[in-house]
């Protein structure tokens with residue numbers, strides 16, 4: 001598989017503060033890499049370095065085998081980028097902004113752009129100052145997704161979007177992956193990353209602490225459960241697949257590894273269940289606990 005992004009031992013400091021201590025990972029053609037980490041972990045700094053906006057202090061960073069800082073102009077012709085927050089010209093209409101971006105970028109597919117305007121239910125006639133955060137975000141998303149690029153970089157792309165629109169975004173990412181594009185998706189939203197990413201890279205305090213496929217990152221294939229029964233569920237303590245168990249009266253909340261679901265369910269079936277709820281844990285629940293000890297937002 002061809003390597004589109006290659007980051008090796010990237011280091012970056014702001015004054016005395018070392019924001020990136022050691023960042024190494026790759027993104028291949030046809031691969032979606034989910035880039036996860038708590039606030040302040042270094043995701044945006046890594047992305048800004050990739051875009052050639054920041055000069056690194058150490059390490060090697062290439063896109064299409066070219067140095068991201070010295071060859072930024074050439075690289076940018078073949079990449080599309082969506083920032084977490086989109087600032088647009090207040091007095092321009094959404095449609096005019098999209099048209100301007102298309103002119104500046106040259107490689108925008110206008111039919112695709114029209115299709116995306118419909119899919120995202122985007123009203124092109126309003127002035128930008130009247131748009132909500134989510135609508136401003138749609139401008140960046142439509143513009144990037146309509147661009148014919150080889151690499152797509154999304155930095156918290158769906159912040160401000162409602163679930164229906166998140167779904168539109170997810171389908172577009174699947175389309176790009178099928179077409180063999182490389183995609184770097186930075187996000188706080190574990191469920192979004194889980195749905196899309198082939199590989200997950202987790203950064204904390206400027207260092208990569210985990211890297212692998214969803215299957216490999218066992219900690220992510222857990223569910224958060226809350227069970228209320230007629231009697232106390234002390235038997236749960238015996239299961240190695242159960243962690244962070246908290247028992248309050250007859251209600252137990254805990255994290256359950258997917259691998260242990262069958263055994264725990266068999267046990268629960270022998271109890272008189274009053275209420276049971278399952279949800280995927282948030283990123284914070286999974287990683288703050290597991291990797292505590294560092295700076296947290």
Ligand SMILES: Nc1ncnc2c1ncn2[C@@H]1O[C@H](COP(=O)(O)OP(=O)(O)OP(=O)(O)O)[C@@H](O)[C@H]1O
Nearest residue numbers: 014017019037038039040041042043044045046297
């Ligand atoms: N220009 C800057 N000057 C000084 N410190 C900075 C600068 N940019 C980022 N930092 C610091 O570097 C660290 C990493 O920030 P970064 O924005 O990369 O985190 P992030 O993972 O993108 O977080 P978030 O999810 O909150 O956006 C933070 O502690 C931040 O305060």
